[in-house]
Amino acid sequence: MSATTAEPDGKLRCRWSAAAPEFLHYHDTEWGYPVSDDFRLFEKLSLEGFQSGLSWRTILAKRENFRTAFHHFDFHRIARFTQRDVERLLKDASIIRHRGKIEAVINNAKRAVELVEREGSLATFVWRYAPDTRQQSAPQTASTSAESIALSKALKKLGWKFVGPTTVYAFMQAMGLVNDHVADCVIRPKIERARKRFERP
Template sequence: MSEKNLKRCQWCGDDPLYVKYHDEEWGRPVFDDETLFEFLILEGFQAGLSWITILRKRENFRRAFDQFDFHKIARYNEDDFNRLMENEGIIRNRLKIRAAVTNAQAFLRVREEFGSFSKYIWGFVDGTPVVNHFKAMEEIPASTPLSDKISKDLKRRGFKFVGSTIVYAHMQATGMVNDHVTGCFVRAESLEHGARRC
């Protein structure tokens, strides 16, 4: 089957950047803290915006936020805040920028307690992706009781911009849940990729 005829989840449309993200990242289990942190921060910046907007600015975000080095971000000061607020390549939202710093600090505390953020977050699903069987995009929820639970716990630990909808988007992006619709060619690949446990 040619690349053009492959069946994908409808949400990625035909934008090359979105298609690449869908095919290579979305729903594939992520266990390393660096990538989990990047998605956590990007999902926070995405609140109220489209994900494609974030994807188009992703490289700008990486450069602006020291490649999402949570150790460095946790130490950001007012000079860093002002530098980021002047950066036209990212989303210049005061609350979201400050939340990124707060979240880096909370992220480090979780790592100290659990050994890694990965062990903490994947512990909510016993280290194995939740596999859903949705046939159409319209069936996929914006949040679930599990994302409600994780959101509540993250907030308790001091994280910001981690409402249930954002958390569920994070779970989808990092493969904690597999929401590729049945028939999507990536579904089987991501299931196979997620066979190992953290």
């Protein structure tokens, strides 16, 4: 996979970063940087679930609305949502009004609380599935991996929903478990440095 020139500095980046104006900032400042904050990890898993069948551009445009609607993805608070909250969210035109996906976030919040009680943190659990960098596929050539399949199965076994292998792999790319920036992308070395400084929880 090759890179492409993206404005404003003319440096090479992953080709998808030029597909929409808002992608450049997301590509340069978020995508692929290692994350150990539980709420951010839960947010991304939730938003990847909402993205199923849709584009990331749609989700990114509504991300702040999702954060407001779901209390910045504090899963302790979301776990206490009731049917009244489901109905409230189904009337919220600023987010994706899909009953199954909304109910999945609430269900997954409950499962996240249980997981944290057992493991100490969500980060501790998911980072166990970070692949050996020497065994990764070439950047942006895969939509799943042995690790994303394993993490998907582990989460499903614990009762999580909307966490298929493709969804989980996209989560792993975004949260830095995988550095999937292409070889000549200007951001790839920054991710590598961040990963070296990153201490797995």
